[in-house]
Amino acid sequence: MKGKKIVLTSDPTMMSTYHGGAILGFTATLPKSVLPDFAFRRLFCPPMAAASDGSALLAPCGMRKVEAALLEAGFDRSEVMVAHPDHLDKAIGPETEIVGITHDDPLGKIALREIEEMIGRGEPHNRSKFLALINHPLIKEHKPKLVVGGMGSWELLGEDVPVDHIFLGEGEGDFPEICRSIINGDEVPKVIRGTAVAGGDIPVNRGPTIAGIVEVGRGCWRGCSFCSPSMRTVRHRPLDKILDDVTVNLKAGQKDVVLHSEDVFTYGSSGAKLDGEKVKKLFREVKRLGPRTVDISHVSLATAYQNQDLLREVSRIVGVGRDQKYMSAWVGIETGSCRILQMHMPRKASPKNPESWPEIVRDCYRLFGEESWLPVGSLVLGLPGETAEDVLQTIELVESLKDYTGLLMPLFFSSMSETRLGGTTSFGKDRAFPEHWELVGLCLEYNLRHLKALHRFYSERMTVGPGVHAVHKGITLIADVAMTKYLKRMKRGEPPN
Numbered sequence: 001m002k003g004k005k006i007v008l009t010s011d012p013t014m015m016s017t018y019h020g021g022a023i024l025g026f027t028a029t030l031p032k033s034v035l036p037d038f039a040f041r042r043l044f045c046p047p048m049a050a051a052s053d054g055s056a057l058l059a060p061c062g063m064r065k066v067e068a069a070l071l072e073a074g075f076d077r078s079e080v081m082v083a084h085p086d087h088l089d090k091a092i093g094p095e096t097e098i099v100g101i102t103h104d105d106p107l108g109k110i111a112l113r114e115i116e117e118m119i120g121r122g123e124p125h126n127r128s129k130f131l132a133l134i135n136h137p138l139i140k141e142h143k144p145k146l147v148v149g150g151m152g153s154w155e156l157l158g159e160d161v162p163v164d165h166i167f168l169g170e171g172e173g174d175f176p177e178i179c180r181s182i183i184n185g186d187e188v189p190k191v192i193r194g195t196a197v198a199g200g201d202i203p204v205n206r207g208p209t210i211a212g213i214v215e216v217g218r219g220c221w222r223g224c225s226f227c228s229p230s231m232r233t234v235r236h237r238p239l240d241k242i243l244d245d246v247t248v249n250l251k252a253g254q255k256d257v258v259l260h261s262e263d264v265f266t267y268g269s270s271g272a273k274l275d276g277e278k279v280k281k282l283f284r285e286v287k288r289l290g291p292r293t294v295d296i297s298h299v300s301l302a303t304a305y306q307n308q309d310l311l312r313e314v315s316r317i318v319g320v321g322r323d324q325k326y327m328s329a330w331v332g333i334e335t336g337s338c339r340i341l342q343m344h345m346p347r348k349a350s351p352k353n354p355e356s357w358p359e360i361v362r363d364c365y366r367l368f369g370e371e372s373w374l375p376v377g378s379l380v381l382g383l384p385g386e387t388a389e390d391v392l393q394t395i396e397l398v399e400s401l402k403d404y405t406g407l408l409m410p411l412f413f414s415s416m417s418e419t420r421l422g423g424t425t426s427f428g429k430d431r432a433f434p435e436h437w438e439l440v441g442l443c444l445e446y447n448l449r450h451l452k453a454l455h456r457f458y459s460e461r462m463t464v465g466p467g468v469h470a471v472h473k474g475i476t477l478i479a480d481v482a483m484t485k486y487l488k489r490m491k492r493g494e495p496p497n
């Protein structure tokens with residue numbers, strides 16, 4: 001087996017179907033001692049199917065973009081492979097020059113990082129599986145150049161890990177040239193910064209994506225200090241290319257579509273003033289292609305608040321309540337403190353002022369409830385300058401949302417190198433106020449309260465049989481009981497352990 005010249009892959013936490021419920025991927029933040037490997041892979045992060053040549057039948061959208069860019073840049077199909085992590089023996093050999101790994105959170109520094117600190121029972125699955133991949137015996141034997149890219153590649157900066165290159169930023173423009181340089185034996189820096197490509201130059205995928213994710217655009221103009229998309233200019237893809245990506249997915253048997261950008265309602269516009277007709281056309285045309293469901297990856301609460309009729313219209317076009325039970329979207333609440341909003345996210349509420357933020361959030365949650373949208377809301381804990389009083393205001397806001405079905409993700413602030421807060425100290429357990437624990441406890445209580453309803457809703461998109469559903473329901477009940485002691489402690493303002 002000679003091996004493919006360029007092998008694109010990732011570890012099993014990234015290369016999974018998640019049983020059709022991408023939210024299950026968050027279990028990758030748990031350690032093995034809490035969720036053993038066999039249960040993790042069987043119940044939450046099952047491997048996707050592989051073709052007989054060892055290629056993965058599904059891949060993360062970012063990996064598909066890099067694959068397409070390499071092929072468009074002149075590499076031959078026989079030289080490039082999106083490889084299944086369980087079948088690297090069919091991909092990596094003596095002629096493999098480059099292994100490109102895409103990862104969102106390779107060292108577990110972003111998503112629910114507090115779980116590791118709270119439970120204190122070992123490293124999370126995402127870190128251990130990433131480290132196992134980069135130390136794979138075939139990589140050690142054949143010594144291809146290891147390039148790590150994707151949203152989480154910044155986590156490797158300054159870390160003692162055996163990778164040759166860390167690729168930051170967008171890959172479609174520069175990665176093919178970098179590959180040529182590596183293959184020619186040229187000097188290539190350890191840290192590479194990919195330049196942004198124009199919306200029209202984001203290529204059409206050559207294969208289907210996990211969860212049916214289809215990229216609509218990149219970047220965000222709201223400029224929050226802790227966020228990396230805010231550092232990128234806003235660009236959108238032409239409608240025909242978006243539809244081509246949907247078609248690639250549907251032809252390969254994917255049934256659901258998730259339209260991805262930082263704020264899908266800004267499609268076709270570059271700032272606060274939306275082009276509602278373009279947005280409606282986007283949804284109408286996607287719907288015409290016949291997916292079973294259409295979801296949105298992210299929507300800004302301020303945009304939804306300002307454009308409530310548009311949200312209702314999109315619900316009707318998609319057929320929420322008729323063709324699909326609900327629509328899901330990630331929303332960034334981040335804080336209930338107008339002071340913190342002004343300090344770190346001054347344009348988050350725009351065109352309203354930061355003082356309107358709690359009202360915007362509450363109004364959007366009411367609208368989501370009316371329109372059967374399920375929000376997954378993120379909160380950022382421990383932003384620089386946050387006081388106990390700020391956290392109390394977030395607690396008050398979260399309390400007011402408790403009857404609306406959804407999920408809340410309280411995330412410890414991580415100082416990402418590619419943001420305006422890069423270089424500051426990340427938040428951790430040692431700096432937490434009692435109010436932070438109270439807030440985490442409140443979010444946990446909210447999630448446990450809505451878990452049964454969410455499971456019922458999510459089962460619409462899930463691909464598992466009744467056996468796994470029954471186990472998931474059982475785990476929900478066990479989690480309810482097992483978490484009670486932590487929850488009580490945190491709600492008293494005490495650390496969970």
Ligand code: SF4
Nearest residue numbers: 220222223224227230
């Ligand atoms: S609104 Fe969201 S995507 Fe935009 S800069 Fe702020 S956190 Fe980032």
